[in-house]
Amino acid sequence: MSARDRIFANIRGSLGRGPLPAPLVAELEAKIAAHAPNLIPERSRLAHDQQIELFVRMAQEAGATFSRLGSRAAVPRAVLEFLNANTVPPELRLSPDRELDRIPWSAQRELNVTRGRARRDDLTSVTPSFAAIAETGTLVFVSGAERPATLNFLPDNHIVVLDAHDVVGPYEDVLTKLRAAGSPDCFMPRTVNFVTGPSRTADIALTIVRGAHGPRRLHIILIETELRDAL
Amino acid sequence: MKPTSHAFSANAHDALQDRDLQRALKLMETGFSAGRRTAVARLPEFDELCEQGRAIKNHVLEHLDFYLERFEGEVVARGGFVHWCATPREACETILSLCRSVRAKTVTKGKSMVAEEIGLNPFLEANGIEPVETDLGEYIIQLADQSPSHIIAPAVHLTTDQISDLFLEHHREHGKTKRLTEPQEMVGEAREILRERYFQADVGITGANFLIAETGTTIIVTNEGNGDLTQMLPRMHIVISSIEKVLPTLEDAWTILRVLARSATGQDISCYTTFSTGPKRAEDLDGPAEFHIVLLDNGRSSMLGSELQDALRCIRCGACMNSCPVYQSVGGHAYGWVYPGPIGAAIDPFFIGLKEAHDLPAASSFCGACESVCPMKIPLPKIMRHWREKAFEEKITPVPQRAGMLIWAWFARRVTFYRLATRVAAGLFGLLGRRRGRFSRLPFAAGWTAGRDLPAPEGSTFHDLWSARARKPPA
Numbered sequence: 227m228s229a230r231d232r233i234f235a236n237i238r239g240s241l242g243r244g245p246l247p248a249p250l251v252a253e254l255e256a257k258i259a260a261h262a263p264n265l266i267p268e269r270s271r272l273a274h275d276q277q278i279e280l281f282v283r284m285a286q287e288a289g290a291t292f293s294r295l296g297s298r299a300a301v302p303r304a305v306l307e308f309l310n311a312n313t314v315p316p317e318l319r320l321s322p323d324r325e326l327d328r329i330p331w332s333a334q335r336e337l338n339v340t341r342g343r344a345r346r347d348d349l350t351s352v353t354p355s356f357a358a359i360a361e362t363g364t365l366v367f368v369s370g371a372e373r374p375a376t377l378n379f380l381p382d383n384h385i386v387v388l389d390a391h392d393v394v395g396p397y398e399d400v401l402t403k404l405r406a407a408g409s410p411d412c413f414m415p416r417t418v419n420f421v422t423g424p425s426r427t428a429d430i431a432l433t434i435v436r437g438a439h440g441p442r443r444l445h446i447i448l449i450e451t452e453l454r455d456a457l
Numbered sequence: 458m459k460p461t462s463h464a465f466s467a468n469a470h471d472a473l474q475d476r477d478l479q480r481a482l483k484l485m486e487t488g489f490s491a492g493r494r495t496a497v498a499r500l501p502e503f504d505e506l507c508e509q510g511r512a513i514k515n516h517v518l519e520h521l522d523f524y525l526e527r528f529e530g531e532v533v534a535r536g537g538f539v540h541w542c543a544t545p546r547e548a549c550e551t552i553l554s555l556c557r558s559v560r561a562k563t564v565t566k567g568k569s570m571v572a573e574e575i576g577l578n579p580f581l582e583a584n585g586i587e588p589v590e591t592d593l594g595e596y597i598i599q600l601a602d603q604s605p606s607h608i609i610a611p612a613v614h615l616t617t618d619q620i621s622d623l624f625l626e627h628h629r630e631h632g633k634t635k636r637l638t639e640p641q642e643m644v645g646e647a648r649e650i651l652r653e654r655y656f657q658a659d660v661g662i663t664g665a666n667f668l669i670a671e672t673g674t675t676i677i678v679t680n681e682g683n684g685d686l687t688q689m690l691p692r693m694h695i696v697i698s699s700i701e702k703v704l705p706t707l708e709d710a711w712t713i714l715r716v717l718a719r720s721a722t723g724q725d726i727s728c729y730t731t732f733s734t735g736p737k738r739a740e741d742l743d744g745p746a747e748f749h750i751v752l753l754d755n756g757r758s759s760m761l762g763s764e765l766q767d768a769l770r771c772i773r774c775g776a777c778m779n780s781c782p783v784y785q786s787v788g789g790h791a792y793g794w795v796y797p798g799p800i801g802a803a804i805d806p807f808f809i810g811l812k813e814a815h816d817l818p819a820a821s822s823f824c825g826a827c828e829s830v831c832p833m834k835i836p837l838p839k840i841m842r843h844w845r846e847k848a849f850e851e852k853i854t855p856v857p858q859r860a861g862m863l864i865w866a867w868f869a870r871r872v873t874f875y876r877l878a879t880r881v882a883a884g885l886f887g888l889l890g891r892r893r894g895r896f897s898r899l900p901f902a903a904g905w906t907a908g909r910d911l912p913a914p915e916g917s918t919f920h921d922l923w924s925a926r927a928r929k930p931p932a
Binding site for chain 1: 592651670685711733736
């Protein structure tokens with residue numbers, strides 16, 4: 227008997243039954259298909275503009291910094307300011323992403339922009355965010371052809387371009403968004419990263435230190451007026 | 458690992474004399490318990506989320522065969538593999554053969570208690586493969602050649618000074634000759650050294666906090682991001698996990714994730730929560746080409762339907778040990794096996810035998826702190842009591858304790874004798890101790906009175922006081 231068979235036989239034996247009857251299996255399958263949310267905390271049940279403020283507050287609490295801009299056109303300048311303020315060379319590794327390509331990077335001549343997965347010595351990445359969760363100030367990144375996950379972890383500085391209309395209240399809203407965006411037979415990308423603040427550790431005498439293995443800095447560029455234009 | 462739980466008493470004695478350990482353990486109250494209380498206080502729905510999480514886990518355990526098969530089907534449909542392993546040996550051998558299939562020399566590892574349970578590192582080393590721990594705490598204890606003393610803070614027993622020495626000793630070969638004392642600098646140095654290792658590794662091994670039946674997803678939570686670099690850079694990602702970690706849907710995972718970090722570190726959420734589904738897709742620019750899940754039973758299927766079933770709800774947050782006065786006094790190593798603290802006292806006797814581990818459930822005053830902070834509401838004292846009873850029945854309990862219990866039981870079952878005996882004892886001790894009001898030394902209880910005095914009884918028994926009170930109701 228294979229290990230698999232032994233384990234299943236033992237599970238059923240311990241529960242004092244054989245395989246589940248077909249109607250019960252159908253019921254459990256239906257429960258999965260319905261994937262009903264459980265209790266959702268009240269914290270993020272707010273009007274959208276207040277959800278954005280909650281997101282900003284919670285992400286700042288976790289150690290993220292912000293540039294709040296009125297348009298994409300202002301992004302290159304804000305990026306340069308962030309890099310200068312932290313004395314980081316003006317070299318950017320971008321997700322090869324259509325949304326990011328709409329930003330006029332050439333407007334800031336100092337910026338040296340390349341695109342693709344993260345390389346070993348890239349110091350700063352710029353990636354779009356799939357969504358952002360107000361409840362805990364959490365960014366969501368999905369892997370894919372235009373969004374290599376290495377950019378979220380390898381560089382010291384992670385700059386995230388976030389459209390304010392992608393801010394949602396609770397985690398469950400992101401699951402809804404993932405289900406709508408993906409193909410029906412597999413809506414989950416290989417990797418979904420929920421990121422709250424820069425990397426940290428408390429493994430030396432419970433002292434909190436930032437920049438353990440992932441980014442030391444997480445800077446969020448929040449683009450807000452296009453939301454109002456769209457409405 | 459070879460258990461030393463049978464020596465708990467001696468281990469605990471040494472731990473109490475260890476000044477470095479005592480200094481390190483002192484940080485736990487502010488580091489963990491206060492943070493947990495704050496995080497819980499600012500989420501009014503916390504208790505109800507725990508209750509729902511508990512119900513989800515119970516439902517899964519009752520239908521575990523269904524959810525495991527469902528999970529396996531989804532993993533395979535995404536191009537991943539599930540390897541079923543009944544024993545630690547099978548799990549180690551499966552992982553070794555996977556590593557050999559890609560001619561691995563070095564593997565990076567995220568933090569995994571199941572990997573500790575199966576003794577993966579020594580097994581890989583014995584077979585010529587170098588495991589590199591990447592979680593900073595695990596990295597530190599790997600340098601120190603120790604085992605984790607806490608399930609989420611493996612190096613919590615070490616002081617900054619001790620870690621400074623370790624880094625100086627082991628980082629010399631990387632050209633680092635300065636003894637660092639600031640945690641910020643020390644973390645920076647370890648980051649630099651481990652960065653190399655991520656790129657050298659042929660295989661990345663992580664654990665999993667949850668397995669999702671709906672999508673075949675595995676979930677890890679970390680604060681450092683080490684679990685992510687571990688799984689995304691090498692060509693093969695192996696997940697080592699155990700069968701009770703499966704959940705029905707992604708929604709169910711979020712319900713339990715909401716209570717996990719709050720219970721563990723007092724964060725609303727850990728920095729990184731990562732959902733991994735299958736290997737990299739054809740169009741992906743990075744990620745592992747192969748995705749394997751090694752699923753360990755190691756007797757868990759036999760815990761179902763027994764007194765231990767509730768313990769299978771454990772989400773390994775560590776809140777029970779953070780709140781335990783015994784753990785906080787002696788630290789995790791005294792427990793002598795993989796899982797320390799109250800959860801260890803509940804499950805270690807199952808894994809390593811009651812004969813080896815009978816002291817662990819006995820080392821509790823049943824204060825109930827562990828159960829009160831457990832987000833999955835596992836009745837830990839009840840499970841420890843079960844082990845105590847079993848140890849007594851199987852005559853594992855040491856003879857003096859057994860004799861004491863038998864004498865007490867003889868009286869307790871004979872009300873008249875019991876009352877007479879307690880009345881005589883209370884009167885006699887009351888008389889003997891009436892001058893000082895306490896005893897500094899007692900026969901057969903030298904250990905107990907070594908650290909404290911026994912207050913002398915005032916002459917009458919509880920029963921007498923109770924009857925007197927019943928006759929004369931308070932005004």
